[in-house]
Amino acid sequence: MDKLMEVRDLKKYFKTPRGTVHAVDGVSFTIERGKTLGVVGESGCGKSTLGRCILRLIEPTEGEVLFEGTDICSAKRRELKKLRKDMQIIFQDPYSSINPRRTVLELIAEPIKFNNIIPNATETDIENRVLELMKIVGIDERLINAYPHELDGGRRQRIGIARALSLQPKFIVCDEPVSALDVSIQAQILNLLRELQHEMGLTYMFITHDLSVVNYFADDIMVMYLGQVVEKAPSEVLFENPMHPYTQALLSAILIPEVGANPHHIKLRGEVTSPIDPPDECRFAKRCNYVTEGCRKGTPPLLEVSPGHFVACHCIKPGGINTLKETVVEESEEICPCPPIE
Ligand SMILES: Nc1ncnc2c1ncn2[C@@H]1O[C@H](COP(=O)(O)OP(=O)(O)O)[C@@H](O)[C@H]1O
Ligand SMILES: [Mg+2]
Known part of the structure; x- marks a missing residue:
């Protein structure tokens, strides 16, 4: 088995004036390269906290996160910067995760420039790469100078996907990527994510509160309840014999x-x-x-x-x-x- 991600006994506690929130409380799992792990459970069960911890966007309290064998919890800043390119996240609400005052061009160019993905790139090189990414995620190139508010929810989510893809990651945490979208658009985005997975060999952790979405999407499903895993199985097993x-x-x-x-x-x-x-x-x-x-x-x-x-x-x-x-x-x-x- 080619493990891309291995998480061991991960915990994330938040200290609050009312006591310690056990948001993630001893979660372990592995994800094979090229596969999708679906993470399901009600709002507040710790799905987003888990997703952020394994990318070290927030510091885990305890546990190990091995990405291709490297423990990202103990990685130093430089190593982490390198790892970050391999591990990206797509959020639920693309509108709140992108700057409304930037155009499509600027939004997709931003991570490319920030991470110096194309060394010594001219503005034209960057624009060409943005156009290429727009094509991959299915945004009409005429929209390159549009602002997010001029686009519908599905296109805004496509920008989020293009931004993540611009770094050529191996692994993407999809945190409720279709929950804020109309049902008709949900299927389009899910199909896009699936095609991209096949074409680029991507590995996903797909977070959702909606089991019917992961049924379609995930190889394995992990059900969480109040910070813990209550059941984990290959999708068809979970659906047939919960x-x-x-x-x-x-x-x-x-x-x-x-x-x-x-x-x-x-x-x-x-x-x-x-x-x-x-x-x-x-x-x-x-x-x-x-x-x-x-x-x-x-x-x-x-x-x-x-x-x-x-x-x-x-x-x-x-x-x-x-x-x-x-x-x-x-x-x-x-x-x-x-x-x-x-
Ligand atoms: N920064 C924080 N400070 C305190 N509690 C938090 C913080 N972030 C999340 N929580 C709490 O952790 C629990 C899990 O939240 P979250 O990971 O957002 O769940 P989900 O994504 O499954 O809806 C919830 O009880 C939430 O209130
Ligand atoms: Mg969440």
Whole structure:
């Protein structure tokens, strides 16, 4: 296996006046070169923090991030600058991540100039490279002097993609890249990302709160809940045999084409454990329809239940033996497991 990225027991804690937020709390995974790892979970479960930590845009509290074998957490400034070109990020809202007072030309030229991608380049060389990138991401060359507000959301996201590609990266964190776009445009951007992956051999970490998006896109899926991984598996395994009660609830919330809402939609109780100094128990226990006394005894380890399929649940034993029994809970507020993102 050709591991491009390997993350070991990564933690990111934020100290706040109210206590310590355990935003990412002991996350491990690997991504093979040329593949896509989908990272799913509700808003606030730590997806963006994870994505930023592995690019060292923010400093992890603990853990290791190996990129082609180099630990980026201990990399010195010069080495990090070199690594940064290989590792890029695309954000959810292209409008807030680009300067509205710059033209398309200036926006795409900026990272090329800043990183001195074309040594001794003239303005014409840069413009030619920008035109080339515009073609690759599908922006009409006549828009080279347009400002972001003159473009629709899909084209603005294409600028974000062109900026990332301008550095010829190996790895891109896509942080909810289509969540802010109309559904019709979502598919176009997803197709573009996929084509680019095949053409350029890119490796992605694809973050989304929407499982139906990663189904289409990811080779492996990692489901997060309050800073921890609750289930991880090849996509088809996760969709066919979701084992963790949280994954089951997330999957049941997906709309079925021509049917709409799934009639077997699993409702969860609304009481969410706080990420601030969380207790040493299963973090999903308060919302779980299968909760037992045992669920309060420590954080469940992530066990491999079948080759490549990992689950962290006190009621799922080695070998995939499932002891989940639905517990009768009193009527309480029920909320959809997948509220719209902020
Ligand atoms: N700079 C920060 N200071 C304090 N808490 C933060 C900070 N950034 C994120 N958090 C908290 O960390 C948790 C994870 O946030 P985030 O990574 O943005 O989640 P997601 O991307 O899954 O929505 C949330 O509880 C959030 O409030
Ligand atoms: Mg986020």
